[in-house]
Amino acid sequence: MAVLLQFNQSASHTVSHLQAATQLSEELLVQVLQILLKSKLLECSEEDITVDTVVSLNTDYKNKKLRVNLNIPLKSDIKQEQEATHKNVDEDRKLLIQAAIVRIMKMRKKLKHQLLLGEVMQQLTSRFKPTVPSIKKCVDILIEKEYLERVEGSKDTYKYLA
Secondary structure: OHHHHHHHOOOEEEHHHHHHHHOOOHHHHHHHHHHHHHOOOEEEOOOOOOOOOEEEEOOOOOOOOOOOOOOOOOHHHHHHHHHHHHHHHHHHHHHHHHHHHHHHHHHHOEEEHHHHHHHHHHHHOOOOOOOHHHHHHHHHHHHHOOOEEEOOOOOOEEEEOO
16 A cells, blocks of 8 residues: 555656655565556566666556455465464374374383384374374474383384373
């Protein structure tokens, strides 16, 4: 909105002037300008937007729609949201895997690695498909937290402690 308000004073501005007037970062300003250029509200002679690019208001702008949605989410916002969501999902899944391992080991007390993997996969397939490396990481975390230990003499057997 701040960018569009700048065109009340003049029909064309350079990107550097818009940046100084709106106090937006260059990256954010370029994304906003691209949205406005895509909707054909603004015009630009160059393909790539640089600091010296002149952007002008399209005075012949016509649209059949009564309302035009210029509130399109910016690419960086979408990426950051997706990354945060994936991170949260991964953390939740780790906790689910750890809980499943503890439940299984509480019942069995001692269990071989392959049997533990199979039972964890079987318990969690209704929610998601856990990967073998993620299960191994969770077993290591539980060993560090002293919920499990490796049985002496056989390296692939775990014993429940807590």
